[in-house]
Amino acid sequence: MASMLDAVDQRTKLVGENRLELLMFRLGGMQMFAINVFKVQEVVQLPKLNLMPHRHPSVAGVTHFRGRTIPVIDLSESIGMKPIERNESCNLIVTEYNNTVQGFMVGEVDRIINMNWNEILPPPDGAGRQHYLTAITRVNDRIVEIIDVEKVLAEISPYDSTVSDDIIDNDLLTLAKGLEVLVVDDSSVGLAQCRSTLDFMGITVHTATDGKRGLERLKAWADQGETVPEKLLMMITDAEMPEMDGYRLTREVREDPRLKDLYIVLHTSLSGSFNKAMVQKVGCDDFLSKFQPDKLASLIQERIRSVVYRD
Incomplete structure (x- = not known):
């Protein structure tokens, strides 16, 4: 999977062309989810996790990655679904958002797909995990749900909007x-x-x-x-x-x-x-x-x- 992320320089050519690349994955069932590849540092098989006291329910633990300790979030549980069952098919998507690094525990990682932003549509109104989607798209006639990671992170660690x-x-x-x-x-x-x-x-x-x-x-x-x-x-x-x-x-x-x-x-x-x-x-x-x-x-x-x- 790491080899899928080697051509970052090529991806920068998408900028200004209204294109993006999505990393597609599952969270245990058949439904496909995705996040933007630009936010992904690496994808690895789920490593051993250490528990933290008083952690948020969606934080599965922490792990050591490339010389640093990062929190690992159960992405399924964080959007209101069942916690991911940990087995050999589980993966860790290491991401950077707002200059912070964290890992998202997911199930099977599928592939990276190149798309045009006009193929990415706002999510339908609704309850449940719809509140955690920033967009949807279709790949091979199947709906792919793009997760609003900013909302997930804000609920786990609320942002302070106070101006000093x-x-x-x-x-x-x-x-x-x-x-x-x-x-x-x-x-x-x-x-x-x-x-x-x-x-x-x-x-x-x-x-x-x-x-x-x-x-x-x-x-x-x-x-x-x-x-x-x-x-x-x-x-x-x-x-x-x-x-x-x-x-x-x-x-x-x-x-x-x-x-x-x-x-x-x-x-x-x-x-x-x-x-x-x-x-x-x-x-x-x-x-x-x-x-x-x-x-x-x-x-x-x-x-x-x-x-x-x-x-």
Whole structure:
């Protein structure tokens, strides 16, 4: 399985082309699940786990991996299904989200598949594990459910959305009142964290749940005669989203003369080193890892300063 992950350099070529690669796996039954390959460091057979006291029910234990100790999450139990039965077919998917490394215990790992984001659709409304899906797709006429890992991690270790007092410039807070920002993210957790910080700063928040809807919102404003780069302080966009990802969204904005000067921040849980390299390729103005309210507030304030100074 590790050999399936050797061609990462080739995968970076997908950026800006509205394409992605999914790692497909099962959680014990026949239903197929998936996560984005960019978040995967390695796939190995499930190693021996050590128990931790007072652990979250979905945390199966910890293991030593590449010289570090990482938590191992039972992905099936964490999305409301039965715990995974540990046997020789169990695997560990080691991932990096928001600069943290963790392992997800799954059943049989199937394969990696290359897809276009317009083949990835928002999940249907419903109860149960539907709340833990960020998207769905079809592979060989079978439904594949793409898990909202950010939601899983937030429930195990809730993110702190509080902005530190020493970060805030009160003079800038006065200037921030009434400014507008568009946040584009398919994750309810990601949207909520951004909104919390922006609401605290008195900024009006517009939202869209994928790149296609975000682009439609921008074009609608432009069609109504709005000067969008002046209307919005910035657009904050996730990278991976159904139908249109953040990289393609940025490219589309830069190609529209009415939108091209919009300030765009890539806000994602994908690897920081990867995204920093891709920001220039697709034309974003800045990059920020998710769930860092102090850094988000600082970035907003720097943008306000630049606008005020320019004016």
